[in-house]
Amino acid sequence: MWRSYLVDLARNLMKKAFAALALAVSFMQALPAVAATIKIENASSWDIQEVYFAPFRQRDWGDDHLGKQVLKAGKTLSLNDVEPGVWDVRLVDEDDDECVVEGQQISASQTLVIDDEDLMNCQAASEQ
Template sequence: MKKYLLAALLLALAPAAPVGATELKITNNSMWDIYYVYVSRSSNSEWGNDQLDDKVLDAGETWRLTNIQCDTYDVKLVDEDDDTCIIPKVKLCWNTHWELDNDAWLGCVAE
């Protein structure tokens, strides 16, 4: 079952990119490293590949996924302890910046 991220995670939605050039930026201000980021269209039943590849989104770092087609997506984040946070039905048609802090992360993984 999918877990829901607190609304506080979404800090800014700026309509600044044309369709097809949307960017998702995640700043990890939590004390946990993020090992996996999955992004799939909400209509998809599979997650697909880890978008971080072999990288880790360490605490204090920012990561970007660019050239996303305008659509509604589910986003799954997995930390160093295998805790999972799923943000469902995110409309990505604009540049989007999320700041992930300790409260947002704990609120998401607790659901």
């Protein structure tokens, strides 16, 4: 009699434990990655027309994060919903010159500063 009771009790506890584990796993999968808001400061002499992100060294650029906006020279722009991680950042200036900043660590409340030297170095590197 006790043996049957203990077996039933153990089965019920196991069922509850598996149900709790399944619920916890499904909840964890449903949680989105915490998106970061970053600032891009254009400390260069050129307007930046386009900004793209790609996973580090993958060159899968996706959509232009500026859309119809232009990041004017001397201005700062906040971009929302950028997934934290290591990214390559592609910038296109007003002359359609491209600059790729590789291996940029993106995290919340970060400012990426782009100056004339950065853009000139990128342009020189892309012309080689």
